Amino acid sequence: MRGTLLIARLTWLETRRRKIALAALICGLLFLAVFGTAMYFGFNLARAGGPLGDSPPDVVGMRVAATVLTVAGLYVVNFLVTAVAILLPIDSLSGEIGSGVIQTLASKPVDRAAIVVGKWLAYLLMTAAYLTLMGGGVVLIMRLFADYTAPHVLAPMGLMLLGAATMLSITIAGGVRLSTITNGIVAFGFYGVAFIAGWIEQILSMFGNATARHVGTVVSLVSPSDSMWRRAAYELQPLATAVLQNGPFGVVSVPSAVMIAWAAGFCVVVLWFAVWQFRRRPL
């Protein structure tokens, strides 16, 4: 455990000093600034009765719009958080193996599992911090400018973190054997496949296509990140789900609790695989 925490601390320090976290933070704050500006002007305009000020405020319409825009904001946050979960560790193991940095670490009295798990832990904490900041920012912006508070926001945030954790685990595992670039291609490939399979599942499920639903489920088993987002989106909009079913964030096929458990188990299994591979790998 001591080794794991030492590696986690070093990883955290390294990410901070290399300004990787700072770059992600700046991009995230830029998004929040743009999003906040748009919400400020948009909802002020709606309250004022439109561009000409001649129509009464549509309270129900504004609430539906606030729900959709909250989900839209968190959709972007989910993408950024997933990208962070992939990009932060992408060079971590493969880079240290390639440069030889790993040799002095692995020749110390620490189990190789501590190196893998320590890095995973540090990146998970960073991803969680980033999600809290970005997701919290979106929720706060909607509270301030649209007077709207998303219900059950903690559960969706947890699901988004779980989705990001699956991608983090895949990237860490890939870094054991693959070069940095190959690992990046594989990790984004996993994300892309899950993303497109999720959309196909959603669209074709509306037409009652069972095959599409099965394909979506199978892909979600291989890469559960997108299914966690869909479940989060479902949790975020209980009141308006019926209204939004045909919208871009509607959830026709809701991932089950079993899928959530699968995603958590997926992280454990992939991380175990990474440790197993790393223990066998010549350094």
Place this chain on the structure above:
Amino acid sequence: MPEYAIETAALRREFGRNVAVAGLSLAVPRGEVFGFLGPNGAGKTTSLKLLLGLVAPTSGSGTVLGAPLGTTEVRKRVGFLPEHFRFHDCLNARELLHFHGRLLGLPKRGLDTHIESLLLRVGLEDAAHRPLRTYSKGMTQRAGLAQAIMGSPELVFLDEPTSGLDPLGRLLVRDVIEELRANGASVFLNSHLLGEVEATCDRVAFVKNGLVLHELELDNATGTLDVELRVGQVDDALLEGLAAFGTGVTRDETLVRMHANSESMLPELARWLIGRGVALYELRCRRKSLEEWFVEVMGEDQRPG
């Protein structure tokens, strides 16, 4: 306490069809500075990685400080400076040593004092606050040397430890090796610089294709002293008598060549010859250099060109 710091039996490592180490059998006694010599691609670094548990053997076995290869716990007592010395360059030297000290399990109490003494030893006390990425190659290697000798290890592996160092840096490494020897530690030195090996090692092994071809004791080395005698007359009885003082006795008219067992034999040899009434015109001796040994063991065909 086991007699040997390192002991291996037919250690072999294959990477696909490529055999990196064919069958390494070694026994390095405790407290010895052991040189590991061989041409490029001889399997030296892979052998060292096998001993450190960085690479698992395909077959064979071995122990380091009495523990089977790859044992995590024993690494507390082992230091290592890799050939490609790369560290987390966002850290400064003090932070690097602190981190490695904690990984070694050194207690926090006294760690700072230990780190300062190490920084002083390798001459980095003034640069200790700077990130490693601002260091020259030699400075990074000295930081690596400091982390290799942290916690007073019983066995230190040094893989080309002076490749990035200036002459003063090389002297530093030599002094550190002497200090390790004085403290009873064993040193496994992998180096191409034969002069350096000759100056520091007690014994060397010549390795090729992952096999030890020859081992040689450098201090009072048996058979390493070439002796030439020019005498008045050579007969069979003289040659038989000379065999008691060394090996490989040959004659070329009045010139006799042989390998003396040790330098201390020479006065005795001269006395014996004069006592027998042999006219001794010349007695010359010289040690065969490690470079000559290297070429002889590896074969002239290894020379490029």
